[in-house]
Amino acid sequence: MIVASTNKVCNLEDDLMPFLQKEKQPNFPITEDFPWVVDALAKIQSMFQENIVGPNELLEKYKQYEYILNVDRKQLIKDLFGESKAAIKDIRDQIKHYDDAYMAILNLSNDVVDYPMFRVMAAKMKEQLSHQANKIKETLLENVYTYCKKTVEKIFQAYEHMNKVIMTEPTNERELVATREFIKDTPNKVEQLSQELNEVYRHYCLLDDFSYKYADADIETFWIQKQWPLEISSSLTDGLYMVQNKEVLFMSKLDQEKEGFVKSIEVFKQNLEKIKKFTNLDHANEYAQDAQQLNENLTNALEKIK
Amino acid sequence: MLSKERRYNFLSKCVRESDKFDPDKVYNTFKHLMRVVEEEYIRQMKKCIVLKEMQDTETHEKFAKLKIPIRLPKRTAPYFGVVRCPKYNFSEYLGDVIKQHWSSDADLVGMTKIFTKKSIDFLEFRFMNTNKTVLKLPRELSDLTKIQNSHHQSVSQNMLIQWRDFLIGEIQDKLRRTHNFFEANQSTYEASPLKHIIARFEYILNTYLREFVKTSIEDWTSFIKSFTLPNYDKGELWKIQTTPIIVVHLNFKKAESKDDKKKKAAKTAKKVEEESEEEANKINYFPRLEKCEAFFKSAL
Numbered sequence: 001m002i003v004a005s006t007n008k009v010c011n012l013e014d015d016l017m018p019f020l021q022k023e024k025q026p027n028f029p030i031t032e033d034f035p036w037v038v039d040a041l042a043k044i045q046s047m048f049q050e051n052i053v054g055p056n057e058l059l060e061k062y063k064q065y066e067y068i069l070n071v072d073r074k075q076l077i078k079d080l081f082g083e084s085k086a087a088i089k090d091i092r093d094q095i096k097h098y099d100d101a102y103m104a105i106l107n108l109s110n111d112v113v114d115y116p117m118f119r120v121m122a123a124k125m126k127e128q129l130s131h132q133a134n135k136i137k138e139t140l141l142e143n144v145y146t147y148c149k150k151t152v153e154k155i156f157q158a159y160e161h162m163n164k165v166i167m168t169e170p171t172n173e174r175e176l177v178a179t180r181e182f183i184k185d186t187p188n189k190v191e192q193l194s195q196e197l198n199e200v201y202r203h204y205c206l207l208d209d210f211s212y213k214y215a216d217a218d219i220e221t222f223w224i225q226k227q228w229p230l231e232i233s234s235s236l237t238d239g240l241y242m243v244q245n246k247e248v249l250f251m252s253k254l255d256q257e258k259e260g261f262v263k264s265i266e267v268f269k270q271n272l273e274k275i276k277k278f279t280n281l282d283h284a285n286e287y288a289q290d291a292q293q294l295n296e297n298l299t300n301a302l303e304k305i306k
Numbered sequence: 307m308l309s310k311e312r313r314y315n316f317l318s319k320c321v322r323e324s325d326k327f328d329p330d331k332v333y334n335t336f337k338h339l340m341r342v343v344e345e346e347y348i349r350q351m352k353k354c355i356v357l358k359e360m361q362d363t364e365t366h367e368k369f370a371k372l373k374i375p376i377r378l379p380k381r382t383a384p385y386f387g388v389v390r391c392p393k394y395n396f397s398e399y400l401g402d403v404i405k406q407h408w409s410s411d412a413d414l415v416g417m418t419k420i421f422t423k424k425s426i427d428f429l430e431f432r433f434m435n436t437n438k439t440v441l442k443l444p445r446e447l448s449d450l451t452k453i454q455n456s457h458h459q460s461v462s463q464n465m466l467i468q469w470r471d472f473l474i475g476e477i478q479d480k481l482r483r484t485h486n487f488f489e490a491n492q493s494t495y496e497a498s499p500l501k502h503i504i505a506r507f508e509y510i511l512n513t514y515l516r517e518f519v520k521t522s523i524e525d526w527t528s529f530i531k532s533f534t535l536p537n538y539d540k541g542e543l544w545k546i547q548t549t550p551i552i553v554v555h556l557n558f559k560k561a562e563s564k565d566d567k568k569k570k571a572a573k574t575a576k577k578v579e580e581e582s583e584e585e586a587n588k589i590n591y592f593p594r595l596e597k598c599e600a601f602f603k604s605a606l
Contacts, residue, residue, distance in 0.1 A: 001455075002433045002526075002606050005462040006519050012511060013504050015474050019490035027508065028515045037606050040523045044606075047534050048599045055554070055595065062556055062589050069558060069587040116547070117533045118554050118598070119444045125556035125589065 003037060006030050051117040058120060061108050065101055068132050073139055081143045088202055091144060095210055098137040105130040141212045144203050148214075151200045152222050155193050159228040162186060166232070166239035173250050180243050186236060190229050197225050261304065268297055318543045414503065417480045421473055421507060425514035428469050431461050433522035434605050436529035444550045447593045451601055458605075465518075470511070477507065526605050552598050554591040561586040 010024040030037070080086045080094065111123035166183060170176040200222060207214055271294045278287040316339075320332060359365050360376055369376055408414050435441060435457040445453070478487055485500040495501055533551050536542035 001458050001604060002519060002522055005433060005458065005465070006515065008462065009465060009470055009511075009515060012470070012474055012477070012507055015471075016477060016487055016504055017489065017495060019488050020492060020495060027512050028519065030519065032606070036520055036523050040527050040606055041603055043527050044530060044602045045599075047530055048602060051534055052595050052599075055591065059556070059589065059591065066558075066587070066589050069589075114550055116535050117530075117550050118552055118595075119550045120591075121553060121555045125558070128558070129589075 003030050003032055003034075048117075051115065054115040055118050055120055058109055058113060058122070062122070062125060062129070065105055065108075065129055065133070068098075068101060068129060068136070071132075071136055073136060076136070077139065077143055080140070081147060085147070088199070088206060091140065092206055092209075095137055095140045095144075095206070098133045098140070099210060102130050102133040102137065105133060137210070141207060141210055144207055145212065145214055145218075148200050148203050148207070148222070149218055151196060152218070152225060155197055155200075155225050155228075156221070158189070158193055159225065159232065162189060162232055163228075163235050166235045167242075169242060170246055176243060176246055176250060179239070183236060183239055183243065186232065190232050194229060197222075257304075261301065264297070264301065268294060268301070271297075314543070318538070318541055321543060322538045322541070408503070408506065411484070413480045413484065417477060417507075418510075420476055420480075421510055424469060424473060425510065428465070429514065429518055429521065431464070431518075432525050433458055433461055433519075434526045434529070436525050438547075443547075444553045446553050447598055447601060450552060454601075454605065473507070473511070477504075523606065530602055552601075554593060554595065554598070556589060557592045558589045559586050 006028055007026040007030060009027050011027050013020075014022050014024045032038075032041075076094070080091055105126055108126065109120075109122050111121070111126065113120040113122055162182075165179065166186065168179070170179050204214075204219065204222065271290060275287055275291050275294065278284075320336065356374070357377060360369065360378060366376055404410050408418070434454055441450075441453065481487075481500070481503065485498070485503070487500070489495045489498065489500075530551075532544060533547050535546060536544050
C-alpha cells in the first residue's frame with residue numbers, strides 16, 4: 001500500500017507546466033526492492049515467525065483431537081454392535097477413550113489465550129470438539145442400553161416360551177416325546193439364558209460407570225428375569241409329573257389298542273379261512289364282499305401299525 | 307543527571323541481571339549510584355561557575371584569599387599563522403550574492419515558508435494507523451484491514467489533495483506574476499529561472515516525502531514490534547503490550563452433505579470445491595495466520 005501510494009505522488013512540474021505536456025513521473029519512485037521496504041519486510045517476517053510459535057503449539061494440541069471430527073459413528077457402531085458384537089472390554093475401552101478425550105479437550109486451554117501478537121479464541125472449538133466426543137460416547141452408551149433392552153426382551157421371550165411348552169399338556173405320544181425332550185434340554189437352556197443375563201448385568205454396570213441415565217422400568221424388567229430360573233424349575237417339576245401321568249395314560253391306552261388289534265387279527269384269520277373255502281361260483285358275490293371287506297380291514301390295520 | 311543512553315544501558319543491565327541479585331540490594335546500589343551521579347553533576351556545575359568567574363580579573367583577589375589557584379583558558383596561535391585578507395568591496399559582493407540568492411525574492415521566500423510548513427505539518431501523519439488508543443486492540447483481521455485501508459486511503463487522498471495539489475495551487479498563485487507557467491517551449495523553459503525554482507520545490511517535496519515514507523515504514527514496523535517480547539539477552543527493552551493485535555479463532559470447516567455439495571457445485575467453480583474438501587473437518591485458525599502475515603506485509 002505504502003509503495004503504491006508513494007508512487008502516486010507525481011512531480012510538481014507535470015502539473016505546474018501543463019503546456020510542456022510531460023509524462024507524469026513519481027516524485028519519489030519506490031519499488032518493493034527498495035532497501036527500506038526489503039528491511040521492513042524482513043523484520044516483519046522475522047517478528048511474525050517468532051510470534052506464531054505459541055499459537056502453532058496450541059493448534060497442534062487441538063489437532064491431536066482432530067480425528068474426533070472424522071469419526072464415522074455408523075461404522076463404529078457397526079464394528080462394535082454389528083453382526084458379531086464386540087467384547088464388553090472393547091466397548092468399555094472405546095467409551096472410556098472418548099470420555100477421556102472429552103475431559104482432555106475441556107482442559108486443553110483457556111477459552112481465550114493471549115499471545116503477544118494474537119488473541120486465540122478457543123471456546124467455540126473446545127465446545128464443538130468436546131461436544132463431538134461426548135456425542136460419540138453417548139451414542140455408544142445408547143447402543144449399550146439398546147443391547148441391554150433387546151437382550152432382556154429376548155431372554156424374557158425365551159423363558160416365557162419355555163414355560164409355555166413345559167406346561168402345555170401333550171395330546172398324543174409324539175407331543176409327549178417332544179415335551180420330554182424339551183424338558184430334558186431345559187436346564188442347559190436356563191443356564192445359557194442366565195449367562196446371557198449376567199452379560200447384560202455387566203453392560204448395565206458399564207452404563208452405571210459412565211453415569212448413563214436409563215429408565216427404571218428397564219432395570220426392573222432386568223431383575224424380573226432373575227426369577228425365571230426358579231419359576232422354570234417349578235414348572236419343570238409340574239411338567240415332569242404331567243408327562244409321567246400322560247405316559248401311563250398313553251401306555252394303558254396302547255395296551256387296550258393292542259388287545260383290540262390282536263382280536264381283530266384273529267377275526268381276519270377266520271375270515272381268511274372262510275374265503276379259502278370258496279369253491280362254488282354261485283356264491284361268488286358273497287365271497288367277493290367278504291374278500292373286499294378283509295382287504296379293507298387289513299389295509300386299515302397296516303395303517304395303524306405305521 | 308545521566309544521559310538517556312546511559313540510563314537506558316544501566317536499566318537494561320538491571321533488568322537483564324535482575325534474577326541474579328537480591329532486589330533490595332539492587333535497589334540500594336541503584337539509589338547510591340544515583341546519589342553519586344547527582345553529587346558529581348552538582349560538583350561539575352559548580353566548577354564551571356567558578357571557572358567562568360575566574361575569567362574576570364576582578365575576582366582574582368577573592369580567589370587568592372580563598373587560596374584557589376587561578377585557571378584561565380589557554381589560547382594557542384595557529385601553526386601556519388594568519389594571513390590578512392586583501393581589501394575588497396564587501397557591500398557590492400554582498401549585493402550580488404543577495405540578488406543571486408533565492409531569498410531575494412519575497413514571494414519565493416513566502417512560498418518556501420508555506421511549502422515547508424505544510425510539509426512539516428504533513429509529517430505528523432502516517433500511512434498506517436498505529437494509534438493503539440484509537441484502534442482499540444485486539445480486533446478481528448477483517449476489522450483491522452478495513453480500518454487500515456480506510457485510514458490509508460484517507461491519508462493518500464490528503465497527501466495528493468491537501469499537500470501536493472495545495473502546494474501547486476500556492477506556487478502558481480504566488481509566482482504567476484513574475485513567472486510564465488504557460489510556457490510551451492521546452493528549451494525556453496529549461497533556460498528560465500522558473501525551472502530552477504520548480505526543481506527546488508521538487509527537491510524539497512522529495513525530501514519530505516522520503517522522510518514521510520521512511521517514518522511511516524518505521525512506525526509500522528515499530529508498531530508490530532511493540533507487540534513482541536523483548537529479548538533481554540540481546541539488550542532489547544520496551545514496554546510489553548497488555549493486549550495483542552489480532553483476534554484469531556480456532557475452528558474447522560464442517561464437511562458438507564451431498565445435497566449441499568450438489569447445490570454448491572452448481573454455483574461455484576470446481577477449484578473452490580476442491581479446496582473446501584481439503585479443509586473440511588480440519589482444525590485451523592480462522593483467519594489463517596498466513597493471512598495475518600500477509601496483512602502486516604501488505605501495508606508496505
